[in-house]
Amino acid sequence: MVLLLLSILFPMCFGVFVIGRRGGRVGALALGGIVISLMINISALLFARGGLSVYVGTFLFALALDSLPRMLMALAPVLFLLTFVFLLGAGKNDAKRARLFGFFFLTLGALNAVYASANLLTFYMFFEVVSLLSFPLVLHDGTERARRAALIYIGFSFTGTALVLGGMKLAGMEAIESFTAGGVALSEPHNQLAFLLLALGFGCKAGLYPLSAWMVPASNESPVSVGALLSGVVAVMGVLGIVRVSYQVFGAERLSGGWAQTVLISLACLTALMGAMLAYREPILKKRLAYSSISQLSYALIGFLTFTKLGFIGGVLQVFFHACAKSGLFFSAGAVQEQTGFLRVSEMKGIGRDMPLTMGCFALLSLSIVGLPPLGGFAALWELSRGAFVYGGALGSLCVAVMLLSALLSAGAFLPVAASAFFPGKDFFACVNGPRLVGWRVLIPILVLSAAVLVFGIFPGVFSGVGERLFATISGGMS
Amino acid sequence: MGAALSTGSALLFSEVSSAGGMLPWYQNIPFASIFLLMIAGIIMPLFRKGKRGFCLAMGVSLLVAALSAILLVKLSINGERFTYMMGHYPAPWGNEIAAGPLEALLALMFSLVEALSLLGGRKDAASDILEPKQSLFYLMMCELQAAMLALTYTNDIFTAYVFIEISTLAACSIVMARDTAKTIVATIRYLVISLLGSGLFLIGVVMLYCITGHLLIPQLGEKIAGLVATGTYTEPLTIVAGLLFIGVAIKCALFPFYAWLPFAHGGATTSSSAVLSGLVLKGYIILLVKLFYEVFTIELIRSLKVTNIMFVFGIAGMLVGSWRAIGEEHIKRMLAYSSVAQIGYVFMGIGLGTNLGVAAAFYQILVHAVTKPLLFISAGRLIRVQGHEKSLYRLRGSARNDPLAGVLFTLGALSMVGIPLLAGFVVKFSLASASLLNPNRMWIALIALAVSTVLNALYYVPAVIAVWTPSGFMQRKKQPPDWMFGVSGAVLGALVVFLGLGCIGVIGVIQNGLSLWL
């Protein structure tokens, strides 16, 4: 139990400490800190037993580590580590960086708390804390546009929390008491409405269409590392919320077949399609990446919402691979922006010759996003479509069609970027100043992520096994 | 004057002496008090110095107050209402005074308030009125009080007309007492309009006499009851009732006819404006209600729709009076406009058409008779302390020079606004409860009460705040403390609080007094 608390409190205190330090060797300090918190997380993951519960009046606040978030406890710090390495390489070393690192640590601490919360009420509380702590990250650049983007972010995330609060109220007192495998037999008449509200509320972070409009301006205005984090880890928290609510609060059997499920799945399909189409058309690379992350996330949602084992496994895979691929893409875009200052895709014609390694990884990762066989994306897509078929019915086949179509569209979005980078075509005059020297600290995260996508793409068994075990535990013996 | 005109046959003389038997001593009090006041008035010019005139007037008023108090106690114990034949002449020819607990209470309150107003306004009177004229001023004050008492007690309508004329003359002269050009113009206006009113009242009385052939109220009552039973003379009766009502309405400044009041009461000296607002306006209303109750019987009046007019004029008076007061800068004129509003309350009470309403109206008469003089006296003191500055803007901070005047002015203002524990609230409450019994007029009355409370607050509270906020206009040199004002203000203030707190007894007396009238 101590490890659990430590995993939450250490990053937070370290973050406050980092913000407090004015100048000085912040980078090294941050790296050291993130490694330590990774260690703590992993040990908490393995050895944490028992939990902490506090009664405030009739409300119970409890922290305990059950099976579902263990995977995420490991994933999050790794991504943070890679982000820090990239930041050291790419970011400007000025006074504000200490604040950026500080809030990164605070967000990590809050995320650990979210993963560790044992009932819906605590989950809701830390869900709000995460959005509050990640909000200064979006503000980082200090420009008027950044502030507006941040306020939009706050607006939407609090709309999300409000919807969650509404859902919790409708679900009633015993729903927020605890997360039990297979859900609690709720007597409330308006279960479906409560589930819909909760899912929409968490969907705001997990990229469901109407409420995730904040993702694009936020990732565009904020530094690349924050963009990566938003679509990587923070979005996953939203997905976790939906999974917990559907499996561990309402229970998958009670919900499957209900009208709420059909509404949500159709909304997810719509998001997938919209995201892909908008990404295809978007000139600015970072916005394009944000749009595609919205559509990719709704793939995972489709998987989880089908309440089938295969869909669940597909969702888990999709979550993992998308996190890696999208962070990699964000880092490579950041590297390009840092080296050449290019923002628009049209400007990136022919830089493959100058930055061969970065653009190579970019091409590889975008292939994974599209879902070609050797890479991870394919495994996720494969499981998702099998799950959709198992879900069956017109909606199932519609999901598959949508997934394929948006995969095609995202191919159209990313592959031309990679192609024009290496084969610029006849009328391109090679610019004079030769190959860019991209720092090794920038390249390492991109290479590691591409390797991860490639290796786990070939051997997805590791994760599908994890998915299977998870499904068995939390769904309380469903098929 | 007004003594019996003895005509008719010798038979008549013989009959009177045989009536014989000593009257109980307290039955002389009504006549005695009127007579005393008249005598005091008559011998007043003998005094050269105003001070002695003041003392005589004060003495007589207090004596009359004491007598009325004794009478009130006597009558309310055995709860009877006696008539007192003037000069032992029996009904159709002789003149009569009727006195019941209600009349005694009104007489007590009027004489008490008169004495206190005189006391409170003494310093102002001394400085405003020329030395030789002061005794004449007090002469008029005594005459006025005599007329008021006569109006309350009289049982004969022609005597009532005569005393109305006396009160008009007396009132005009005390308005003029300050002897500046402006007051004379105000007096002329007041005189003209009063004459119109009393003219109408006279023609009404005359027509009533010609129809019924009687002048004494009890006999008039029976005759008219007979007429109404047979259903004859209904139009003339309506006209007579209308004439009497309009005549009295003009004289007591009800809604459409209030134009003269602000200038008359605004310009006069403190004690005269206190007496004018407090007593003079009320005397006529008491006479009117007595006529309506005993002569026409209240049911006939209600059937003749006169009470509807009263109700409408009352409501209009409440709202317009307060509305005009909001814009008023001159403090005394503001208080005068608020009197118009308070008269509106009285008529609305009567117009409600329920006995509880009329009782509430009478209670309002008493409360206003006490609160308004309190306000006028303390305003007069504030004006004098602030160097005769009359506009509210220049009066700012005057309460700081004389805190007692400030506190008393605030007390009066709060009672007007209707803060519970003070008299104003009880009036509003009883008027509202009375309106509950009359469903179709209830909502109008309640809304009017609510709106007029707000309007009252809108000019009284800013005035209080203005008076208390320090400003450049405050006089450097300290005025000597005026103990006379202190005493009268304190007693009036105590009366306001007493009427606010212990009003159960007072309303009881009014109610059984009214029941004796029916």
Next chain:
Amino acid sequence: MKEFLQTVIAYRYETAAMILFGIGFINLLLQKNLLRKVMAFNVMDSSVFLFLAAQGYIEGRIAPIIVNNDFSATTYINPIPSGLVLTGIVVSVSVSAFFLALILRLYKKYHTIEFDEIMTLAKKEAE
């Protein structure tokens, strides 16, 4: 219409009194000149007394002043209205006297007895 004329003829004094009352009332109210107001007031009051006297009059009887010891009520007309008229006259005389005194005082001050001019002068003086 005809019997209306007959009643008017029958009660011609009363109708005259009422008309005079109207004239007096309106003029008292509307006249600008103060003296005219006083005159209008007197017209009004005397019209009331006319009305009273007319009402008290009984054909063929003499004024209520006792002559050669004849005390029977039938020889005289109704005395009460006459008594009232007496009192009424007393009242209206005193009021007129008061009114005239006021007008005199105003004239000394403003040298005019037009009430409008006096009002404007007073207002101008007030500022």
Next chain:
Amino acid sequence: MMKFLMPVAVLLPFFSAPLFALKRFRSIRALKALTYTVVLATSAMVLILCAAYDGQMLKLAHITNLLTIGLNVDGMSRVFGCVVSILWPITTLYAFDYMKEDHKKQRFFSFFVLSYGAAVGVAFAGNLITMYLFYELLTLATLPLVMHKMDDMARYAGKRYLLYSIGGASFGFIAVVFTANYGGANAAFSLEGVLDASLVAGHEQLLRTVFTLAFFGFGVKAAIMPLSGWLPTASVAPTPVTALLHAVAVVKAGAFACIRLTYYTFGTELLKGTFAQFIPMAAALFTIVYGSARALRTNHLKRRFAYSTVSNLSYILLGVTMMSATGLMASAQHIISHAFVKIALFFCVGAVLEKEHKEYLDEIEGIGRRMPVTFACFTAASLALIGMPPLPIFFSKWAIGESAIELATGWGYVSVAALLVSTVLTALYTLSIVTRAFFPLGNPQVAVQKRTETRSMTAAILLVTVMMVLLGLFSGTIHTTLARWLIGGAA
């Protein structure tokens, strides 16, 4: 003996107010001593009474035969009494620091103490007429405080405040008349209402209209929508006045009066399910959303939080119009939690106004550096206002939501929706201030800026914030004590 402590507690401030005008108390030290003794003595008495009084109504005076003035301490007055008696001393601590260079201190503190007496009077009123009396006195006592600066802005605000309050009170007066005639106005407040059924039999519709009028009448002080114009303009008053009176005492007296009117005088059976319930509820709902929306749009800091008070008060009124036991509990809990949170917010804004003379949103760019403690408390208080779980307002909003769902008609869902919309708007208008304070535009100056916050003012702010957090953590015990006080421990 306890019976006579009540009038003493109520009348002590009234009789001590004139003392402030004496010469002897001109020096700041003597004034401070006098104010503290009076305020602390009254608070002590009020708390003792809240804890240990269980007698009947003490009749003080009979006005007409239908009306008696009486004091009594029942469940609801304990709630309001505790809130007032705990927060008033803290504001006095804050007020002295705030009024340091003001030269009209004596007048300010005499009316400050006077309004404390009136507020305690409202709390301990035994029946509707006594509450109406103290309600009027509260208006008159707070009017000079609102007009303290005596410039024409303050004068205009005072006049508007007076017009609204007296207008509202006159509609309240109509209720006093009807309850006097249709039931025992001198009968003490009792949970199932004071009207006796025999008289009421034929006149339900009439009484319901009277109730609705009176609800909006007393609701004026609780700033219900059509009549909430005065609260934002009244925020021109000095901050301790705005903080205490317009965030805690005056407006809460309005809400308290509405509770007394609904639950303790007319009784909920007569009003449940009729237009008398839905019209006030609709007004409350509209105010909740309108208040927060207007708050988001105004740039003046104090006026922004005045609008936020308007919206939060309508939470309480929403709870009241639920007309159920849980509704009563929820509104009482929200009275307590909102009082503490809002007073902390107003203190912080007051500190900014007093120390940096900044009133508008775009003037406070990067002030977080110069007043770190104040703005830390400000952030905590604004998180509480939004309704973060461990802090008090979450629990009271939850209770209001629950009582709304218990209503189970369409109105219930609309109320929950209104609550949620207002939460989002609250988040926006509070956090936009926090962003401007802590994350200024452009790159921040590296040098550490001079701190411009004084110790005693920060002490008061810290004290209130700590109490607020503790209130949140112990909301369980508060919930049970409320249940014991209000419904005899049922819920």
